[in-house]
Amino acid sequence: MLNSKIPAGPLEDKWMNYKSTCKLVNPANKRKLEIIVVGTGLAGASAAASLGELGYKVKCYCFQDSPRRAHSIAAQGGINASKNYQNDGDSVFRLFYDTIKGGDYRSREGNVHRLAEVSGNIIDQCVAQGVPFAREYGGLLSNRSFGGTLVQRTFYAAGQTGQQLLIGAYQALERQVALGNVKMYNRHEMLDVVMIDGKARGIIVRDLITGKLERHFAHAVLLCSGGYGNVFYLSTNAMGSNVTAAWKAHKKGAYFANPCYTQIHPTCIPVTGDHQSKLTLMSESLRNDGRIWVPLKKGDDRKPTQIPENERDYYLERRYPAYGNLVPRDVASRAAKERCDEGYGVGSSRQAVYLDFATAIHRYGLMEAGKQGIENADADTIIKLGREVVKEKYGNLFDMYEKITGENPYLVPMRIYPAVHYTMGGLWVDYELMTNIPGLYCLGEANFSDHGANRLGASALMQGLADGYFVIPYTIGNYLANEIRTENIPTDHPAFVEAEKAVSDRISRLMNIKGNQSVESFHKRLGKIMWNKCGMARNADGLKEAIGEIRTLREEFWRDLKIPGDINDLNPELDKAGRVADFMELAELICIDALDRNESCGGHFREEYQTPEGEALRRDDQYQYVAAWELQGENKWELHKEELEFEVAKPSQRSYK
Amino acid sequence: MEHYKMNLTLKVWRQKNHQDKGQFVTYQVAGISSEMSFLEMFDVLNENLIEEGKEPIAFDHDCREGICGTCSMYINGRPHGPWQGTTTCQLHMRAFKDGDTIVVEPWRANAFPVVKDLIVDRSAFDRIIQAGGFISVNTGNAVDGNTLPIEKSRADESFAAAACIGCGACVAACKNSSAMLFVSAKVSHLALLPQGEPEKHSRVLNMITHMDKEGFGACSNTGACEAVCPKEISLDNIARLNMEYLGSSLTMDK
Numbered sequence: 001m002l003n004s005k006i007p008a009g010p011l012e013d014k015w016m017n018y019k020s021t022c023k024l025v026n027p028a029n030k031r032k033l034e035i036i037v038v039g040t041g042l043a044g045a046s047a048a049a050s051l052g053e054l055g056y057k058v059k060c061y062c063f064q065d066s067p068r069r070a071h072s073i074a075a076q077g078g079i080n081a082s083k084n085y086q087n088d089g090d091s092v093f094r095l096f097y098d099t100i101k102g103g104d105y106r107s108r109e110g111n112v113h114r115l116a117e118v119s120g121n122i123i124d125q126c127v128a129q130g131v132p133f134a135r136e137y138g139g140l141l142s143n144r145s146f147g148g149t150l151v152q153r154t155f156y157a158a159g160q161t162g163q164q165l166l167i168g169a170y171q172a173l174e175r176q177v178a179l180g181n182v183k184m185y186n187r188h189e190m191l192d193v194v195m196i197d198g199k200a201r202g203i204i205v206r207d208l209i210t211g212k213l214e215r216h217f218a219h220a221v222l223l224c225s226g227g228y229g230n231v232f233y234l235s236t237n238a239m240g241s242n243v244t245a246a247w248k249a250h251k252k253g254a255y256f257a258n259p260c261y262t263q264i265h266p267t268c269i270p271v272t273g274d275h276q277s278k279l280t281l282m283s284e285s286l287r288n289d290g291r292i293w294v295p296l297k298k299g300d301d302r303k304p305t306q307i308p309e310n311e312r313d314y315y316l317e318r319r320y321p322a323y324g325n326l327v328p329r330d331v332a333s334r335a336a337k338e339r340c341d342e343g344y345g346v347g348s349s350r351q352a353v354y355l356d357f358a359t360a361i362h363r364y365g366l367m368e369a370g371k372q373g374i375e376n377a378d379a380d381t382i383i384k385l386g387r388e389v390v391k392e393k394y395g396n397l398f399d400m401y402e403k404i405t406g407e408n409p410y411l412v413p414m415r416i417y418p419a420v421h422y423t424m425g426g427l428w429v430d431y432e433l434m435t436n437i438p439g440l441y442c443l444g445e446a447n448f449s450d451h452g453a454n455r456l457g458a459s460a461l462m463q464g465l466a467d468g469y470f471v472i473p474y475t476i477g478n479y480l481a482n483e484i485r486t487e488n489i490p491t492d493h494p495a496f497v498e499a500e501k502a503v504s505d506r507i508s509r510l511m512n513i514k515g516n517q518s519v520e521s522f523h524k525r526l527g528k529i530m531w532n533k534c535g536m537a538r539n540a541d542g543l544k545e546a547i548g549e550i551r552t553l554r555e556e557f558w559r560d561l562k563i564p565g566d567i568n569d570l571n572p573e574l575d576k577a578g579r580v581a582d583f584m585e586l587a588e589l590i591c592i593d594a595l596d597r598n599e600s601c602g603g604h605f606r607e608e609y610q611t612p613e614g615e616a617l618r619r620d621d622q623y624q625y626v627a628a629w630e631l632q633g634e635n636k637w638e639l640h641k642e643e644l645e646f647e648v649a650k651p652s653q654r655s656y657k
Numbered sequence: 658m659e660h661y662k663m664n665l666t667l668k669v670w671r672q673k674n675h676q677d678k679g680q681f682v683t684y685q686v687a688g689i690s691s692e693m694s695f696l697e698m699f700d701v702l703n704e705n706l707i708e709e710g711k712e713p714i715a716f717d718h719d720c721r722e723g724i725c726g727t728c729s730m731y732i733n734g735r736p737h738g739p740w741q742g743t744t745t746c747q748l749h750m751r752a753f754k755d756g757d758t759i760v761v762e763p764w765r766a767n768a769f770p771v772v773k774d775l776i777v778d779r780s781a782f783d784r785i786i787q788a789g790g791f792i793s794v795n796t797g798n799a800v801d802g803n804t805l806p807i808e809k810s811r812a813d814e815s816f817a818a819a820a821c822i823g824c825g826a827c828v829a830a831c832k833n834s835s836a837m838l839f840v841s842a843k844v845s846h847l848a849l850l851p852q853g854e855p856e857k858h859s860r861v862l863n864m865i866t867h868m869d870k871e872g873f874g875a876c877s878n879t880g881a882c883e884a885v886c887p888k889e890i891s892l893d894n895i896a897r898l899n900m901e902y903l904g905s906s907l908t909m910d911k
Contacts, residue, residue, distance in 0.1 A: 050796040065717060065776075066783050068823055069725040085803060124799035130792045130852050132816035139806025157816060163724055164819060171791035178787035186780060209772060238719040272692040277700055278721050400723065403740070403747045404694075469796045518707045520700070564712045569674075570773045572715055573707070 002255075002628060002642045005430040006110040011648050012092075015114040018431075019474055023481035030055035033480050034488065036203055036218035038190045038245050040067030042162075042461060043444025044224030045169035046468025052176030054473055056480075059216055060173070060182055061205055063189045063240055063575070068170040071226060071238040072464060075162025076283035076397065078146060078154035079461040081119040086143050090151040092116045097649055099459060102148040102328050103424070103452020104602035104618060105651040106258070106626075108644065110431055111449045118470040119462055123155055125469055129168040133157050146457035147284050148328035148656075154458045159283050159397045165461055169468070188214075189575065190245045191503045193221060193252045193440060196495045200440035204496075204503045208575060211568040213500050215491035219483045220439045220476060223249060224468070227423035227445040229262065231583045231590065232535070233527020235420035236268060236281040242579035243586050246427050246446050254435040255628035255640060257428035257448035259586065260594035263455055263603045264536050265421035266292075266332035269404055269414075270352040279419040280404060282355070283397055284457040287325045289360035289390070290414070292316050292336070294344040294353050304346070304354055304413045315339055323656040330454045330603045330616070331656060333418035337536050338614065340417070347415045356413035361386035418536060422460060424451040424603065425593075428628040428642075432475035433467060436628075439479065443467035448626065453602025510577050511567055515560030519577045522557050526550070526580070526587055534591050539607040543595040547588055551635070554584040589629060589637060596639065599623045611653075620651050661691045663755035667702065669714055670762045675770050681760075691751040695738065696721060696728065698750055715774040723747040723887065726822030729829075730775055731762040736826035736885045744824065744887040764825050766834035768872040779825050781871040782839060788867035789860040790843040792852050811849050818845035820888045827882035827890075833874030838882040840864050841898035842890045848901055858905035865902060 007014040025033065033056050037048040040062040048060040062070060082095035095116040100107060123141070127133065133155050134142040143152040157164040176182040187208040194202040194215070202217040228243035229235035250256045267282045293312045300307060315335055317324045327335075336353050339345065346352050365386025369377035372385075387410050391398065401409050427435050427442040429449055434441050444464040451459060533546035557580070565571040600609040600616035601623070609617040626642040664687045672679030686702050693701075696718050703713035719727040728745040732738035738748045753759065761775065769777040819842070827838035844861050847853030853860070876895060883892045 046796075053795040064719060064725075064727065065779060066823065068783075069719055069727050071720060071725070074720045074722050074724050083802070121797075121799070123802045125794075125796060127802040127805075128792065128794045128799035128852055130815075130847050130850050132812055132819050132846065132850065133802075134816075135807055135809050135812045137809050139808055139812075140803050157819075160724065160820065163822075164816070167819065171786060172794075172796075174783060174786045175791040175793065177783075184783075186783075236722075238725065239721060240719050273690060275690060275693045275697045275701065277694070277697050280722050399742075400747070403723075403743060403749065406749070406751055473796065518704055520704060562707060564707055564710070570715060570776070573713060 002428070002436070002640050003430065004108060004642060005432060006108065007431065011109060011113050014110050015117055022474055022478040025477045025481050025484065027055050029484045031057065033057065033483065034059065034218040035476070036216060036221045037061070037224060038203065038222065039070065039224035039226060039446070040170070040173065041070035041072035041224060041226055041444060042166055042169055042464030043446070043468045044070070044222070045166065045173045046465050047222055047224060047443055047472050048182050049169060049172035049176050050469050050473045051476070052179070052181035055181070058176070058182040059185065059218065061185045061188045061190055063187065063208060065186055067173055067184060067186070068167065070166065071241050072461070073163045073166045074238065075461055076159040076281065077285040078144065078156035078161045078458040079122065079165065080146070080153050080456075080458040081123045081155060081462065082116055082153060083120050083123060085141060086152045088151045090153050094151065095119060095153065098149050099450070099456060100452070100649040101654060102454055102456035104454055104616070104654060105452065105620070105624070105646065105649070106261070106601055106644065107450055107452030109646060109648060114471065115450050115463060115466050118466045121470055122462060122465045126165060126168050129172060131157065131164045131168040133164070144285060145288055145326060147287060147326045147332070148456040156285065159285070159394065162461060165465065169465070190225070190248065191578070192248050192499045194495050194499045195252055195437070196489060196493065199438045201489055202491065202496060204499050206503070209570050211566070211571065213503055215496040215500055217489050217491055219480060219486060220441065222441045222443060222472065223427065223446050224443045225446045227426070228583070228586060229420045229423050231526070231587050232420040232530045233523050234271065234276060234279050234531070236265065236279050239278060242582070244579050244582045246442065247582040247586055249427060249435065249437070249440060249442070250631055252437065253630070254437050254440060255428040255630050256425070256589060257626050257628045258425035258453070258593065259590045259629070260534070260597060260604050261424035261453045261602060262420060262590070263329060263422040263424060264333045264418045266329055266336055266418050267355060267416045268419035268421070269401065270347060270349060270417040280400065281419070281421060282401060282414065282416060284329070286355060286394060286397060289393070290325065290355040290357050291359055292325055292332070292353055292355055294339045294346060298343040304356070313344070320656045327656045328454060328456060330605070333536060334605060336418055352415040352417045354413035355416045357390055357409065358413070361390055364389035422455055424448065424453060424455055428626070432478060433472055434475070434479065441472065441476065443472060453604055507567055507574070507578070510561065510581065511563055511574065513558065513561045513563070515562050517560050518562055519573055519580050522553065522561065523580045523583070525553055526584060529553070530587055530590070534594055537605050537607050538594050540595060543591045546591045550584065550587045550591065557581065557584060588635065592637060593627055593629065596627060597623055618651070618653070624651070661755070663689050663691070663750070663753060663757070665689055665753065666758040668758065668760045669775070671714065671774055672771050674773055679771065689750055691749070693750045694721065694746060695730075695732070695748040695750065696746050715776050717776050718746055721746040724822060726824040729764050729777065729824055729826070731764060731829055733760055736764065736829040737887050742887055742889045744822070764829035766828045766873070768834060768836070769825060769828060779823070781873070782823050782825065782836070784871065785836065785840060785864055785867050786843065789856070789863035790847070792847060793856060794852070805851055807851060815846050815849035818842045818849070818890065818894050821890050822888055824887065826885050826887060828873065830881040830885040831874065832879070832881070833877060835876045836868050836873040837876035837895050837898065838886065838890055838892070840868050841894035844898045844901055845894040848897070857901060858909050861898060861901045861905050862909060
């Protein structure tokens, strides 16, 4: 059955012992072994670069026009590491513990501890690559706080941390391309895994410029293809982000774990209308200084600046005095939804709350006046100085807000609302990041492994880079050491021919529907079902309805879809159609998983299971397991449970009060 | 903020593939909201075209947050359109008014061949990075991140150069199709950091040599690149590159 392969021994020794005892591949053999990496975000680029450096022959694929465009680039706030540079009590154990607790006790202790252990190495590696992290005047690295923690362990580069980390990994990758260790395939999309004798031995890809299908062999295949948030249509993901690579693997037998764990990020710019194509996140780092509130009075139509202090409800500070505005994302999102559902929402749609910087501007202004020796500074001077400090910290985020909304957040509070942002679920992997298919690995957001039911801020970048730089270079050797006698398999092998034909048939089938409705219109409708019935709050009746509606929509999709253009040409509508078709199947599994999990935990909130105060109610006695789903046929899945054991971090109800 | 609706005339470059000559095609779009982004307006137009049984306009886009550098439209004679320091995807329709005519073209440069409609091939940028836009440090070699303090102002300057998103607007704006702003941003980012020091001479020489090889033109310092850069990368980087290049040419045995 499911073997997570967690090494024996005390928690803090597991990874060290593993590294000391895993099998190694000698350099001469590495040159003969081929590895495929799908995706070039933080996980994929770091893995491809590191494996290239080790001497493996790597082939790397991305659907974008350059590996530098992968969506990791849009991560804003930061990356966690337990360096304890701030002397505020941080340690590997605390980062481990915060992550387990933040994930609502639904992740594996062994994986999370390893993540915390290598977190410091990531920062060192990135600095060595020339990642320009924020620094203090003394020249040392700067830190800030993020949600769900009481220490300052987040490293950052203004509001562009993901960009800088990805450029670092991208440059390392391009260096390996130049050295001939990695061959890069831009504008190529993976459309199937090729299996030979039960092992992953290659992939089928489509050249998105010519539409031509290609067969590629490797001794091992790594999927680093990101999350599936776009199943909701509106999310903070990039337009092209998709589940296709992971889903194709699922259809070839890889288990999909915890699909219902989706993260709704509390601070995003609200929806303006039906034309909306995506949502934009405002970094969680803003909650360091911004205060979230709604009017005390329902339907208060006054401008926010006209509502006096005593008529405002700073509901996070009220409900969670210990963490205040820095509660974890799931808690903050639900609290915003609760206020809006009760009729306290703001803005024309009433689906928004305020994120206000006036207090911070005043506080920083006073500090600056003090520093500059301005005595009895007047209010205008204080505000002016305070705005300068806020601009230095968050300038690019404020600019982005203004570009999108046309409002100046230095003058009026931002309006924000939760939006789909990250998916904790993904392909099931063991401690070595291998799926249940031998030779098929999954890294980064695409796997399920480290964040449980809720991811803490600044942990996604950490996990992507941990997997790529510091985990897979060891664990893949343990598999490939047994593959040194496997000769390259020619791609005219029947398994390749058959896989390519199946892909080709499906594309033809899509093109030949010749119906009346566009891909976009179907995707929007799917998103609405998912957001309304499987979004921030879920219940059994709604989920059952959703499953029915998804099936009906899917049937309509395959009957009435309209794709213009040709197969053998650059055809973005066709690319999108394939991805939406996969989302249609995944959506059903998400709902099935959400229905199976009769408890609330992290990002999965079932209305039937809450405490009298409206907090998530976990049911550890029955649901302390990873739900790994095996596809058994159309609309048919079998559940495999991996029981979670907590030897060190004993589960308790999460409290941020 | 007052919101309004508008009707627009769009003149969009259509080109089947690299071999095709291409031409402008005129489209009308109605009821566009001032709250839409420029690309959402294109979504509306494309949905209309699909409905009419025509092929939608191919354009590059992905994050729609102004950071991935994928979007690349030349709008009314200016890369990324009228707003300062803004990518196409972050341009919003309140920049236009009812009755406006908007002309949209792809980036035009020999080193960026048109793939289809508004999509061009910018892989030359990747190859310039391959020529030296990195620090040669294998995974696992790093010392503690705080071993080497870096003066804050220097780190900030390096960061400002590293903010380049590789969109290619600088090339599209330049009358010589030079990639100097792009190359100089990378050279500056790395040369300003002590970690980039050991390779600084070979890096600048190799990157410039490769830039020329890809068919980008020479820099004549008119500053059109800086004016349109969505990340407002400074022309000072080109000055720094020239200095680094001169210094390296004198000291390197090549």
